[in-house]
Amino acid sequence: MNQYSIPSTGYDVFFDDTLAELGAFIRTNRYTKILILTDRNTAIHCLPVFQSAMPGFEGYDVIEVDPGEENKNIDFCVGIWKMMLDFGADRQSLMINLGGGVVTDMGGFAASTFKRGIDFVQVPTTLLSQVDASVGGKTGIDMDNVKNIIGTFAQPKAVFIAAKFLETLDNRQLVSGFAEVIKHGLIADEAFYEKVKGLDAVALSLEHIKHSVVIKNDVVTQDPFEKGLRKILNFGHTIGHAIEGYSLANDSKPLLHGEAIAVGMICEAYLAHRINGLDDDALADIIRTFRMHFPDYQYGQEIYAQLIALMKNDKKNTGHHIGFALLNKIGACDIDVFVEEGLIKESLDFYRELVG
Ligand SMILES: NC(=O)c1ccc[n+]([C@@H]2O[C@H](COP(=O)([O-])OP(=O)(O)OC[C@H]3O[C@@H](n4cnc5c(N)ncnc54)[C@H](O)[C@@H]3O)[C@@H](O)[C@H]2O)c1
Ligand SMILES: O=C(O)C(=O)C[C@@H](O)[C@H](O)[C@H](O)COP(=O)(O)O
Ligand SMILES: [Zn+2]
Secondary structure, three states, X not given: OOOEEEEOOOOEEEEOOOOHHHHHHHHHHOOOOEEEEEEHHHHHHOHHHHHHHOOOOOOOEEEEEOOOHHHOOHHHHHHHHHHHHHOOOOOOOEEEEEEOHHHHHHHHHXXXXXXXXXXXXXXEOOHHHHHHHOOOOEEEEEEOOEEEEEEEEOOOOEEEEOHHHHHHOOHHHHHHHHHHHHHHHHHHOHHHHHHHOOOOHHXXXXXXXXXXXXXXXXXXXXXXXXXOHHHHHHOOHHHHHXXXXXXXXXXXXXXXXXXXXXXXXXXXXXXHHHHOOOOHHHHHHHHHHHHHHOOOOOOOHHHHHHHHHXXXXXXXXXXOEEEEEEEEEOOEEEEEEEEOHHHHHHXXXXXXXXXX
């Protein structure tokens, strides 16, 4: 039985630990073939939960990929497309993406391009994918450490959020997802930010998850193709994605997405303070919050050229100008703020000296 749902852009986001709505969706839609995309970890921890929620439902094939951001690329996508062919998927087939943001992004991309697009649903199993990645229809893969540079806007047929999946998620992954929860408060809802900023990620309740999704969904339903408002969801990501891409290429234990954008949000809060009216207290509060939850990231000035080169691929850029979404206060964010390289480097210095 459905406990709670939110209408999005032509589909619903269901919150339901029993996955009963997913069962009903499958029964009602009579797909010719059902494929479930997992990674190795969600095959172990989440597929059995899915199977026990749907006893007797056996008519599906499973495609399993290696876990992790380093595998969110065209090679794995080709592997997925080949498996879809091998399993005989046609245009009336359904792809169920059962996993974190890597699986929902790459599975959504693979489904939205296979035979020019087949139906897919998102069953997010990490905090990050529940509060952010599964909602809004951004799908994609990375290339040459440039994040999400190939992709589509493609809406799922539904999103099914079962918080019980989080029981097997490790603490580092929970905290990574918490970065996007905090971001949602910072860009759009000061009271929510105040409520969650001091919590432990493991103490987040279903209500916090729902509210975070409501904030994201409110933005993406107003601007599904990121023509304007939706860019606020990218606060922290111009610098954060560059740091994430750099870390993926260079670190033996790369930063997770949430960890990287936490660094990015501190740098971009600094930029907001310098040029967009964010006051001293707000900057200090944001720094305190992220440093309380996230590990410091050490880097030297010698990596700035690589970071700037990565930022030059940001999708919010216009011509040679690097685009940002910057807070003007906690709970409000401006878009299309273009910042020159000298000041971006100053913000990288600011973070480096802060953690140095
Ligand atoms: N499309 C969007 O709007 C959007 C939004 C935010 C982030 N993203 C993308 O999401 C990705 C990050 O997603 P993520 O943080 O979920 O990472 P992830 O998909 O890599 O999952 C993190 C790890 O947890 C494991 N895992 C997943 N569910 C589990 C469970 N229930 N129990 C145990 N282990 C489990 C995975 O196998 C993986 O090792 C990035 O690529 C980021 O760019 C997309
Ligand atoms: O949904 C959005 O829009 C977002 O920007 C959410 C981000 O948290 C997410 O990381 C997204 O994948 C970034 O998209 P990109 O277009 O900057 O690659
Ligand atoms: Zn993000």
